Amino acid sequence: MELLQPFMLWGASAVAIPVILHFWHQKKGKTLDWAAMRWLQEKDQQQQRGFQFDNPWLLALRCLLLVLLAVLLSQPVFRWLRPSPAVQKIHLVQPEKIVVDNFRFELEEATRRGEAVYWIDGSTELVKKTDGWPDQPLFSPALLQSVINRLQKENTELNLYLVNDSRLANAPFIRVPDTYQLHLVPDSVSQPLRNYLAFSDGKKTFVNLSNRLITGQDLDPAARFLSAPIHTDSLTVLVRFNDKIEQQTVSAALDALSEVYSLDIQQEQRENPAKKYDWILTDTDVVTPKPETFYVISGTPKVQTVSNVIYVGETFSPQRTERVRNGQLPEWLGELLIAYFRMKPEKTELSPEQLKTVFVATARPDRQQPEADRNWVLIALVVVTGVERWVALKKNA
Known part of the structure; x- marks a missing residue:
């Protein structure tokens, strides 16, 4: 079981409240003598020491109610209730010669394993061979984001093969799945020479x-x-x-x-x-x-x-x-x-800290909508509440 709001599970500590109230009501009251008591036969009563549970099943039901409420607020996701879908690996490649030449072995291995390889352009056809690449439109973060949005599905592992240059920072951020890998190559060919x-x-x-x-x-x-x-x-x-x-x-x-x-x-x-x-x-x-x-x-x-x-x-x-x-x-x-002295060229590479700011990982779709799992906990909460009320009315407690 996975909890999307695990801090709410601290509410389960409230089970101490019904236990304290249970023992509080067991306190012995003050004895008042009345006239008819002398006609009653005295009974030898054994003195009891310590705490004893009165109506233990009712106490257990009330504690269970608080635990279920805390679990419901924690937004549980029961992975064992459904089979784990297979992770689909998708490879997005910037159609640049320097990228293809640098990661040719990785891309050929991905194609051999039957994994999906796409160019970062407007087409949706799978890449079968990396010997050639299409004419690329002007690369931009908006183009990359549109391709990611079109191909992202549940349980997607995204592999990005890009040229590391300042064009990636032209957008505030690029949303990617929470499981992604960046394969970057420095633009050493078109990178301008620096003065020193x-x-x-x-x-x-x-x-x-x-x-x-x-x-x-x-x-x-x-x-x-x-x-x-x-x-x-x-x-x-x-x-x-x-x-x-x-x-x-x-x-x-x-x-x-x-x-x-x-x-x-x-x-x-x-x-x-x-x-x-x-x-x-x-x-x-x-x-x-x-x-x-x-x-x-x-x-x-x-x-x-x-x-x-x-x-x-x-x-x-x-x-x-x-x-x-x-x-x-x-x-x-x-x-x-x-x-x-023109020591800073116009086109520069992004540092690891800048890349972390540009690429923002988002949660998987199945983690954002755990409604079915919460419904099961809600049903259990309603059933336990009904049983607790029935026992309480029956025992007048």
């Missing part, structure tokens, strides 16, 4: 497949990177603000960014015209920006016209800027740096 930074100490800074900024000796082997870094050696940064508070705020934010992500950042506060700077943060507008330098200019609400100059309409001070008050300035500067 290399420093003089041998460390490299890059964005991994989980979209996290990482600094280490080796690149992520699961991702694809360019053969050469987009920048080498340390990042030379000029921090030049007329406001001292703003100067200190930005400098502290860069120190925090360097410490958290192990970035090799060399700060300077006085400009050297003969020196090349990788990043300049200032509150003074630049007339002729250098193409190899990244500019972040505060307090100047102007429209961005070139890719390496960003105008911020607010100043970097705790009194005027919300992100500075909340301590988000280092993270925001890091995002600007990642965007400038």
